[in-house]
Amino acid sequence: MATTPFHSLDDYLSQPRIEALALSPDGTRAVLTVATLGKDKTAYERSLWEVPVDGDGVPVRLTRSAKGETGAAFTARGDILFVSARPDTEAEEDAEQAQLWLLPAAGGEARPVTRLAGGVAGVTAAEGADVLVLGAPLLPSADSIEADARLRAARKKLKVSAILHDAYPVRYWDHDLGPAAPALHTLDLTGFADTIAVLVDQPEDAAEGDDQDAVTPYPESLPRPRTLVAGRGAEDAGTALTPDGKTLVAALRTAQGREGRYRLVAIDTASGDRTVLFDEADTYFEHPVISHDGATLAFVRAAMGDPSAPADQELWVAGIDGSGARRIADGWDRWPTSIRFDRDDTALIVTADQDGRGPIFRVPMDGGPVEQLTRDDFTYTDVDVAASTGEIVALRSNWMTPPHAVRVARDGTAVPLVSPVALPAVPGTVTDVDATAGDGARVRGWLLLPPGASAENPAPFLLWIHGGPLNSWNAWSWRWNPQLAVARGYAVLLPDPALSTGYGLEFIARGWNAWGGKPYTDLMTITDAVVARPEIDETRTAAMGGSFGGYMANWVAGHTDRFRAIVTHASLWALDQFNGTTDDSSYWQRIFTAEGMVENSPHRFVKDIRTPLLVIHGDRDYRVPIGESLRLWSELNEHFAAEDGTIPHRFLYYPDENHWVLKPPHAKVWYETVFAFLAQHIDGAEFERPELLG
Structure with missing residues (x-):
């Protein structure tokens, strides 16, 4: 009898799996996040692999650490950003929280970009500038990243885990909310380069008399994050930076009684000034994306549901300042699961569930009919558009095939990319x-x-x-x-x-x-x-x-x-x-x-x-x-x-x-x-x- 990895649970659990894809700015390289079972078989370890988009060449492993790497993204220059709790040799102690790291496009070892006490949860990079926006939580009474570090150290030292809530909710899926609250920070990588640390000995007579509550300055060798918004109002349902990095558009939570809705807010990354673009009672504005020329904003608008009927999820576009807002694909009875601007900004590239599949669609900005690009039996995720060719790069899967990277032509033809992970044989x-x-x-x-x-x-x-x-x-x-x-x-x-x-x-x-x-x-x-x-x-x-x-x-x-x-x-x-x-x-x-x-x-x-x-x-x-x-x-x-x-x-x-x-x-x-x-x-x-x- 023929066997497959699915005939043995041990073999099945040992199968490597592709979890995410990020596309380089020029569209020639894709970085895959690959999870493999660790040696002790109790958890999965993640690494980054690079594959060429044109179909030639071989996969190249980029990272290798016991703590693993996730959240891959590209800078405008083609450097690779990722989040990892891997050791930072210049830190005072082994990292407990994941930080942002940068792997230079020109080659060399990855180097840390942040050393934040609460770690980094995610990153958004500008398409044409060295500006990033980080998701990195802060304790509510901290007025700086140094104060946050001091407060965390005090809680850790005394083993305090108590959380005081003043708003609903208090938990989310599998973790407690708090004591830290979400925060968004801007960070400029201009001029960021490796430096050689010089160790300075502490005076012998300072050891006993040090103020244990003294604030340790944030490292001067790293670019300093600057907080744009913090607290429950920094919880987001998507962020996007203009190509020049000057404006962040974020779907930020705002209280509505014990509930919360999301509104679209434009934040000047230099001054922190905020402008509310879209906000309505009982309505969510989510998943903003910005055109390549920085002039147009696309997003999803959805009313809160009630017992009478489910609410639709609508595709909208507007000027980057919120002007001229209009719904597109009106009457298209599908819910967007991802949105990207096409290479020439004349359309949106959208995925949506449809008839047991998840095709890729092209939605014209001029109000023309929605065009279905893929018609196979797959569902597409992690979709992006190659700047050099206009071809689409994505992960796709169905019940016979795990996620794998493909290049999709405009006629819907999908060609698998070379892969570090072989597709397993299935039994039925x-x-x-x-x-x-x-x-x-x-x-x-x-x-x-x-x-x-x-x-x-x-x-x-x-x-x-x-x-x-x-x-x-x-x-x-x-x-x-x-x-x-x-x-x-x-x-x-x-x-x-x-x-x-x-x-x-x-x-x-x-x-x-x-x-x-x-x-x-x-x-x-x-x-x-x-x-x-x-x-x-x-x-x-x-x-x-x-x-x-x-x-x-x-x-x-x-x-x-x-x-x-x-x-x-x-x-x-x-x-x-x-x-x-x-x-x-x-x-x-x-x-x-x-x-x-x-x-x-x-x-x-x-x-x-x-x-x-x-x-x-x-x-x-x-x-x-x-x-x-x-x-x-x-x-x-x-x-x-x-x-x-x-x-x-x-x-x-x-x-x-x-x-x-x-x-x-x-x-x-x-x-x-x-x-x-x-x-x-x-x-x-x-x-x-x-x-x-x-």
Whole structure:
């Protein structure tokens, strides 16, 4: 029997993966961020590789450090910027926080650009000047970067971790907010060059009498960041610099009661003066990009949703000063996932979910019709336009192919670039499937089939429900990978029910404020169509999902007994409890009516569950807090535990994982437990407890 890396979890987890792409200013080089499993197999290490865009040559590894490198970007001169916690030989102690580094285009070792106590979270570079904008947090009472360093050192010395909040929210996905708040800083690289440090001995009589609270000056050998905006108002939904680096346009958060909306603000990088360009109540202005000539601004405008209907996400353009604002692609019923200006600034190059794919589109600035450039079965990300040729460079993936770099011609033809990562063989095949819902809507998905599935040898069936819910099964995922199930003989259905993106606003609206309605019936409709196929064994079926998919798995469990087993990961169980404990309560309370919150809560149907459930949750999941699964597990035991305490359900708990379960050994245990649970209930096998669970 042929094997692939997906037949062994160890082989799968060892697969290198491309995570990001950055294109050089002249469009001739692309830098890829590549993650590889570390020697101890407990985490992934990241390095930067350079590949030529013209298709010739070989990949060249640029960085190599134990701490790894991420966030690659280019300066106007072609130097490579990246973020890393690698050792800085001139620092007083090993770095705990990641800093900004620069790798010269002319060659030589990478050198540090910053030495900030709170580290650097990201960088935006001007297209035609040596000006950068850094995201680097500051403690709220710090009036300088030196004061920030002193305050952090004091907290560290006394092991103080307490955080005082005066605004909502207090957590985000997998981490606590605070005590530091976001800040944006400008930094000028003009004249920045290597220097030779001269060590000066401290006088012997100064050691005892030093003021421990004295502020250590920021190194004169490094360009000094200058703070433009700090605090909760510096939280951003995208930043862009004009080519000359003189103006930063940022989508900055502004309070709206306990909620926050984003407004577009222009900031003079020399003076720090700010001008609000666009701001409306109950409206988000996000993802600004600036034309190559610096004259035009493009952005996404979206009203906040409410229970009546989902809000559209609109493409807008305006002058760099906010004048002449107008919507383009009006009537184009797709949501932009990325925006770039075309080489000549006459159009936007946009990606968007569409029909289970993620094509590249060209949106003319003159109001002309949207042109779809790619028509293959891939989803494109990290899209940029080569200045030298106008060709598009991007990553692309689908359920048969992990992310890899390609060059895309204007006729949509995509040519893979040379790569440091070989594409792995996959075990099965993929088919586009659809069905017609009761209201006439087309419901589609991807069906992955294992080798040998036939009428004579039908495969067991696994319904895998996506999260979101505003999402689509249209791109490869290293975390949720159906090829692992295919390698074990399952036919896997990846459906896009109501609420999924890429099918228009009306399709999303079908499930709005009614998660247990058409999203559920859509899933059952397309499941009916697929299990009727001769190569599927309709008597051996299971369902699973995470996040919203976990919510839907819980809903399925309370409304049908057609499946032999259900896996529910990081799931919403009691919506009245969830909406007050999640990290962003206001959003969820805003999109549901009070009645909808009650009617669509899975916990109301616990007594109707007849299918064994495998419940999985991480305690550091703040988007769907652990309380959801704790209550689910409690109520399953309340209603289904036997006198001797036994129960057909199981609970896999991770004290130190978040929404996704990211540590490689934990991911291995996750899959081992899931497949053991499925084998037990679908095939009648003895449950095989993963060894690492003790």
